[in-house]
Amino acid sequence: MSDPLKRLANRVEADPFFLAHQLAEYALDQGGLSDVGLAIRLGCPVDTLVNLRLCRAPRNDAEVLTIARRFGLDPARLAAVLRAPPCP
Numbered sequence: 001m002s003d004p005l006k007r008l009a010n011r012v013e014a015d016p017f018f019l020a021h022q023l024a025e026y027a028l029d030q031g032g033l034s035d036v037g038l039a040i041r042l043g044c045p046v047d048t049l050v051n052l053r054l055c056r057a058p059r060n061d062a063e064v065l066t067i068a069r070r071f072g073l074d075p076a077r078l079a080a081v082l083r084a085p086p087c088p
Contacts, residue, residue, distance in 0.1 A: 009053040019067070020053035022082055029086040043077050058082065 012018040027033040039046045048071055058064045068075035
């Protein structure tokens with residue numbers, strides 16, 4: 001993936017509008033999960049994460065399904081990551 005897209009994906013991690021925010025919070029809650037670990041949890045190549053992070057955060061199950069289909073993800077795995085409670 002291009003460096004400009006990676007930089008943009010990193011910048012939007014602080015903005016709850018983007019899926020990057022939810023994925024960053026999940027990774028942090030899981031003890032600082034790496035991109036490789038996150039990709040394994042989602043069942044996708046690491047390269048997919050950049051474009052996935054730039055999606056608008058899903059507001060409902062239909063949007064989770066749409067994102068999952070777009071990136072070839074298992075909708076249940078994506079939903080599980082997005083809905084995971086923070087680790088103590």
